[in-house]
Amino acid sequence: MGAGIALVCASKKYDVMLFDSNLDVLDKAKSYMQKTLENQVIKGRISDQDKADTLERITWVQNMNELTDGDIVIEAVSERIELKKSIFAALTEICRPDALLLSNTSSLSITAIAGGLAHPERIAGMHFFNPAPVMPLVEVIRGNMTGMEQAERVFHFAESLGKIAVYASDTPGFIVNRIARPFYNESLRILQDKVATVEQIDHILTQAGGFKMGPFALQDLIGIDVSFAVTESVYTSFFQEGRFKPSRIQQRMVQAGTLGRKTGGGFYEYNS
Incomplete structure (x- = not known):
């Protein structure tokens, strides 16, 4: 999912940093993106130059501290609440206070993920569906502390990716x-x-x-x-x-x- 989301963003001309501590995971993500883009070239949906430009916008990183200047950070790890909370705790220390910190969780509480963290108003859910480059829907989830302004920024960001964005309440499984x-x-x-x-x-x-x-x-x-x-x-x-x-x-x-x-x-x- 992380690779798919990164590919969606890069395809829409956003500069992307794709982080994973495991180099093998990053290598698999790179292979997935190259194969996906090559299939689009074969089908005539994009040009070879589009493919090269998209890959050029992606930087592969193994150190989370390199995300410090990001405007938007999207987490896409497995559905374990303690793992997600630990990641967001680290991100709140690394990222700017105005950066959006978003979870791709498909069922876990955004309120619980943000609980006790600094600037919880910028923490929200942005749930893509698999495969992210193909599926059009994105759920935008406000936790109890998520700011309306921040949620609207997420909604408009999803639309800028060519997605159909919908607001969902922070209830189990969302919609x-x-x-x-x-x-x-x-x-x-x-x-x-x-x-x-x-x-x-x-x-x-x-x-x-x-x-x-x-x-x-x-x-x-x-x-x-x-x-x-x-x-x-x-x-x-x-x-x-x-x-x-x-x-x-x-x-x-x-x-x-x-x-x-x-x-x-x-x-x-x-x-x-």
């Missing part, structure tokens, strides 16, 4: 993931009860239901670990409300490391 949990969970219950197979459920929902992707193919694309973590977060935040209860099927797949496309197999098998 889309709150809708998506029953979509995935009921499909998993149908599978667990042996009412239908993975292929049958996806086929019915795409061919008869009009969905672009079925729930199982979509989980493979997003990452089953990501989907399971979001479901756990929403379930906990709604005080174990039954309709959000996570599935044992997802739990076992996460334990086995079969996480979807990124591992070569999940509900479906994929060529490496």
Whole structure:
């Protein structure tokens, strides 16, 4: 997601610094961007010069202190509240007081992430959807302490990226993931009860239901670990409300490391 968001920004002529402490992660991000841009060149959507210019706008960094002059910082780490809080605590020390500090969280509380930090008015949610260069929607989330002026800046920034921006309240799962949990969970219950197979459920929902992707193919694309973590977060935040209860099927797949496309197999098998 971080690489996808960085690519979106660079494609819209923003100068971008992409940070990760792991060089291998940065190398994979670079390969992903080059492949994505090359596909766009092949399809005639951009020129070779556009591709070169976009990559030229990206600086790859392994030291968070290099983000000190950034106007906008977007965090896109895994859905673990303590990890996100520690990152934002560091960013509040590094970045200017007027810099926007944004989380790409898909379900965690912006209020909780910003709690106890300096200048919480500049901390907000900016939730992109996977894959970020393709999916048009961005949710803009105000925590209890997020300033209206800052939220409007995030909204207009999302629009400048060519995205459809919507405001969402700081509630578990926001809009889309709150809708998506029953979509995935009921499909998993149908599978667990042996009412239908993975292929049958996806086929019915795409061919008869009009969905672009079925729930199982979509989980493979997003990452089953990501989907399971979001479901756990929403379930906990709604005080174990039954309709959000996570599935044992997802739990076992996460334990086995079969996480979807990124591992070569999940509900479906994929060529490496």
